[in-house]
Amino acid sequence: MLNIALAGATGRMGRLTLKEITKHPDVEIAGVLTRPGNPLVGSDVGVLMGTPPTNLSITDSPKNAFKDAQVIIDFSHPEVLELYLLEALQQEKPYVVCVTGLNNTQQDILKKAAFQIPILLAPNTSFGIALLKQLIKITSKALGPNYDISLLEMHHRHKADAPSGTSLSLAKALAEDISLNHNTPPYPSQSPRPPHTLECAVLRGGGVVGDHSVIFAGEKDMITLEHRALNPSLFSQGAIKGALWLKDKAPGLYTIDHVLGFCQ
Ligand SMILES: NC(=O)c1ccc[n+]([C@@H]2O[C@H](COP(=O)([O-])OP(=O)(O)OC[C@H]3O[C@@H](n4cnc5c(N)ncnc54)[C@H](OP(=O)(O)O)[C@@H]3O)[C@@H](O)[C@H]2O)c1
Known part of the structure; x- marks a missing residue:
């Protein structure tokens, strides 16, 4: 015990x-x-x-x-x-x-x-987030530099810190493998997304336990890996x-x- x-x-x-x-x-x-x-x-x-x-x-x-x-x-x-x-x-x-x-x-x-x-x-x-971290590393290596990577997270309205500790650790895991610059929107006004950057977006509201999505957007397809904590x-x-x-x-x-x- x-x-x-x-x-x-x-x-x-x-x-x-x-x-x-x-x-x-x-x-x-x-x-x-x-x-x-x-x-x-x-x-x-x-x-x-x-x-x-x-x-x-x-x-x-x-x-x-x-x-x-x-x-x-x-x-x-x-x-x-x-x-x-x-x-x-x-x-x-x-x-x-x-x-x-x-x-x-x-x-x-x-x-x-x-x-x-x-x-x-x-x-x-959560085990699921640790697994997500492994999966996004594999995905980013496989897809290469032509895909824009974005992190989106949503948590309940009481959460005090942003981005979440999990978002930061997912971003760190990606940056270890491919050199990426952090970029938190909005971009400098009226400019296109800079190449080879990691975009992090944060939402807060209601009772959401913790959602994290990692989006790999290419010219012709898009892959989203997502973890949702339900309890x-x-x-x-x-x-x-x-x-x-x-x-x-x-x-x-x-x-x-x-x-x-x-x-x-
Ligand atoms: N590792 C994970 O998987 C995971 C998951 C969820 C949350 N978290 C993190 O865990 C932490 C707690 O989350 P929560 O939602 O339970 O927050 P919470 O409801 O605000 O609880 C925080 C606790 O810490 C105490 N506290 C706050 N400020 C303090 C201070 N200055 N000195 C001493 N004690 C203090 C609070 O006391 P009172 O009751 O008197 O206010 C309460 O007992 C946050 O950092 C959150 O992001 C981590």
């Missing part, structure tokens, strides 16, 4: 992940963390899941939340990443980063921390799978591709 501490537990993904942890036969919740000032601090975790009391309280102290855990899953906010990571380093606990919208400084902090603890950087924990518990299940995979790993910075065996 793997003991997990969950950061961002009072948020949308946090609540879902708690439910998935309680249903999973191989993991147990050992710490539940939210931000200071959240009205649920001090309450029993059962209130988040609609279950009878569990004898585990929601805390705003990363030290207390992490102490009985073997792995931490973070679905909180980039603002607190450094603080939480410092505590994980102190306690030498593996860390699954599900938060998106990290800036360059935060990414550097993660890279440094990964010399001391295993870190899984997972802006999208956000998909991401919680992926995070738990990631935590189980990470628990015994050596210090290092890993991605979901490592978990799924797409890279060594």
Whole structure:
């Protein structure tokens, strides 16, 4: 049984992940963390899941939340990443980063921390997106430079960061193989699409869980590869799978591709 501490537990993904942890036969919740000032601090975790009391309280102290855990899953906010990571380093606990919208400084902090603890950087924990990434790499290589590549993503109206962490990682995967310049419309006014560029478009609205399309447009045909998340518990299940995979790993910075065996 793997003991997990969950950061961002009072948020949308946090609540879902708690439910998935309680249903999973191989993991147990050992710490539940939210931000200071959240009205649920001090309450029993059962209130988040609609279950009878569990004898585990929601805390705003990363030290207390992490102490009985073997792995931490973070679905909180980039603002607190450094603080939480410092505590994980102190306690030498593996860390699954599900938060998106990290800036360059935060990414550097993660890279440094990964010399001391295993870190899984997972802006999208679904198997389908990892597979999509492989498929778009194959497609872009096969089609060559005569096809214009565009990324289109849509998420619910509450999502704070844009483009999504997933869009950025899909763009990175494409740019690794073929040299592409990022280009976010609108173009300079009244100019045609510059050649050999990657176009990224973002839509936000309603309750859309997460749609990502990669469009390869040629002169005579067009190929679209698409992933649609239908239920956000998909991401919680992926995070738990990631935590189980990470628990015994050596210090290092890993991605979901490592978990799924797409890279060594
Ligand atoms: N990896 C994936 O596959 C995946 C999938 C979906 C979402 N995400 C990402 O996961 C993160 C959470 O998403 P969500 O939809 O659950 O967001 P959310 O509903 O806003 O929840 C965020 C959680 O973090 C806490 N929080 C916010 N700001 C904080 C701060 N400054 N200090 C400490 N705690 C803070 C919130 O506390 P309160 O409850 O008090 O506000 C809440 O518990 C986002 O970055 C999102 O993009 C990743």
